[in-house]
Amino acid sequence: xxxxxxxxxxxxxxxxxxxxxxxxxxxxxxxxxxxxxxxxxxxxxxxxxxxxxxxxxxxxxxxxxxxxxxxxxxxxxxxxxxxxxxxxxxxxxxxxxxxxxxxxxxxxxxxxxxxxxxxxxxxxxxxxxxxxxxxxxxxxxxxxxxxxxxxxxxxxxxxxxxxxxxxxxxxxxxxxxxxxxxxxxxxxxxxxxxxxxxxxxxxxxxxxxxxxxxxxxxxxxxxxxxxxxxx
Numbered sequence: 001x002x003x004x005x006x007x008x009x010x011x012x013x014x015x016x017x018x019x020x021x022x023x024x025x026x027x028x029x030x031x032x033x034x035x036x037x038x039x040x041x042x043x044x045x046x047x048x049x050x051x052x053x054x055x056x057x058x059x060x061x062x063x064x065x066x067x068x069x070x071x072x073x074x075x076x077x078x079x080x081x082x083x084x085x086x087x088x089x090x091x092x093x094x095x096x097x098x099x100x101x102x103x104x105x106x107x108x109x110x111x112x113x114x115x116x117x118x119x120x121x122x123x124x125x126x127x128x129x130x131x132x133x134x135x136x137x138x139x140x141x142x143x144x145x146x147x148x149x150x151x152x153x154x155x156x157x158x159x160x161x162x163x164x165x166x167x168x169x170x171x172x173x174x175x176x177x178x179x180x181x182x183x184x185x186x187x188x189x190x191x192x193x194x195x196x197x198x199x200x201x202x203x204x205x206x207x208x209x210x211x212x213x214x215x216x217x218x219x220x221x222x223x224x225x226x227x228x229x230x231x
Contacts, residue, residue: 020062099128
């Protein structure tokens with residue numbers, strides 16, 4: 001068992017739901033995705049689905065049930081639950097922290113197919129192995145997003161240090177004001193921006209501020225900073 005697998009298996013239902021919500025956000029690439037949140041007792045809010053898009057056509061459900069892939073009562077309930085609260089749903093994502101066996105995976109795939117035909121919707125499911133594969137094969141090439149998982153798995157930088165460190169930016173003061181609107185609009189329009197000028201006028205700072213704005217707008221998957229100081 002690797003460290004990433006171990007950390008996911010140790011998550012309780014609240015932790016896994018928050019973790020799964022972030023993964024679903026990445027997978028669907030939907031910045032309008034919502035999560036139900038917690039009530040005053042620090043428990044997930046009841047009488048609603050776990051996650052849903054702004055138009056409720058995408059719904060996500062998360063589970064830590066150990067028999068998720070052997071007794072289909074929980075996933076069946078999740079599907080019925082999603083359709084009950086959001087009858088307009090078109091895609092349901094099912095996340096489980098358990099790993100399906102080879103035969104269990106085949107049986108579950110057959111179960112999902114029947115549910116898709118029954119309700120005329122798409123159902124996409126991810127077990128533990130599917131989640132880890134997504135992180136190791138897809139997110140490993142998107143360090144900005146990979147870093148966000150550190151909130152749930154603090155060891156992420158340790159596990160993927162060689163990938164994450166390649167994007168490390170120089171420190172910039174947060175309270176430093178810089179008007180980037182014109183440069184930002186040019187970059188969005190042309191997909192390329194060449195910044196030049198004499199030393200000390202703020203070229204690196206402008207690039208840093210543009211990166212922050214692009215990241216907040218969900219317009220980039222990755223960033224590379226190449227330090228040429230000693231070259």
